[in-house]
Amino acid sequence: MMEQQNDTLAVAQKWQSEGRNVALATVIETWGSAPRPVGSHLVIDSEGNFEGSVSGGCVEGAVVFEAVEAIETGQPKVLEFGVADETAWEVGLSCGGKIRVYLEPVTSVAHSVQ
Amino acid sequence: MALVTDIATGKQVLLNSDAQMDDALRQQVEQRLKSGKSGIVILQEKETFIQVHVPSPRLVIIGAVHISQALVPMAQACGFDVLVIDPRTAFASAERFPSVELLAEWPQEILDDRPLDAYTALVAVTHDPKIDDFALQSALQQQCFYVGALGSRKTHAKRLARFTEAGIDETTTQRIHAPIGLDIGGANPAEIAVSIIGEVIETLRKGPQA
Numbered sequence: 001m002m003e004q005q006n007d008t009l010a011v012a013q014k015w016q017s018e019g020r021n022v023a024l025a026t027v028i029e030t031w032g033s034a035p036r037p038v039g040s041h042l043v044i045d046s047e048g049n050f051e052g053s054v055s056g057g058c059v060e061g062a063v064v065f066e067a068v069e070a071i072e073t074g075q076p077k078v079l080e081f082g083v084a085d086e087t088a089w090e091v092g093l094s095c096g097g098k099i100r101v102y103l104e105p106v107t108s109v110a111h112s113v114q
Numbered sequence: 115m116a117l118v119t120d121i122a123t124g125k126q127v128l129l130n131s132d133a134q135m136d137d138a139l140r141q142q143v144e145q146r147l148k149s150g151k152s153g154i155v156i157l158q159e160k161e162t163f164i165q166v167h168v169p170s171p172r173l174v175i176i177g178a179v180h181i182s183q184a185l186v187p188m189a190q191a192c193g194f195d196v197l198v199i200d201p202r203t204a205f206a207s208a209e210r211f212p213s214v215e216l217l218a219e220w221p222q223e224i225l226d227d228r229p230l231d232a233y234t235a236l237v238a239v240t241h242d243p244k245i246d247d248f249a250l251q252s253a254l255q256q257q258c259f260y261v262g263a264l265g266s267r268k269t270h271a272k273r274l275a276r277f278t279e280a281g282i283d284e285t286t287t288q289r290i291h292a293p294i295g296l297d298i299g300g301a302n303p304a305e306i307a308v309s310i311i312g313e314v315i316e317t318l319r320k321g322p323q324a
Contacts, residue, residue, distance in 0.1 A: 006167070026163070026165065028121070028152075028153075028154055028163045029153070029154050038151065038152045038153050039151075039152035039165055039166070075124070076124035078121060102119065102121060102163060104119075104124060
């Protein structure tokens, strides 16, 4: 639900204001039985602390791992998760669904604001 | 408000519906704002993610009673913006309702200035027609997505008779959920609050036919 998304964004803002380096993961596409809807957020800091969810706990570990790297490189990327056999990832969704997650380091100035 | 992200480059634009944008994007943003659903679109061969941010649904509770004390934190945890209205100051005390907006006034004094709308659920739980009736009628008129009233079938039959007398047609009065809440056999205020918030969410997510 939208307000829970906003809760996660509020956590991202709070962490950032405390001087922590933060990345934001967002579910951008789902197929089949996916545990969290499009738009769901997970916020991660460079220490691997996280709040929110992009799945029911199945792939958060991998997203956190990638997020720590994204914070270092400063580059956004797209992650895909399906059932374990069908992807290059060692983790998968036990429910049989498939999700795409957009992972972006959160910078204090947006890339482009119109 | 919509956040538009070019997936390949990470370029982002924050837009409201008044912002300047090309027609294809405008059409997608407006449609998604209306449905409240975020998602991927292909624009100029670029994969673009539109994340929409819409306001939380509201829950207006008429009656600062024991059930309401249990219902407020449950509704807040589910993401509702909650407002409690009860003109009886003995009930509507900050001590009883420490963490929610609480107005110790008659619903008719509040609802003119702060009208109900289709994104609002209204539950009337005072048992007192002098307090509940105006708010219920206003909720029906303003197309609240959920309208519920506490009281037995007998109490509700009397309520329907009053509403019919007031010229409200049956199709409209049928929208009132009464007895209020899902039938889970709730026996105490907290359990009844669970049945109420369950029914409000069911109506929000599955529509009135649920």
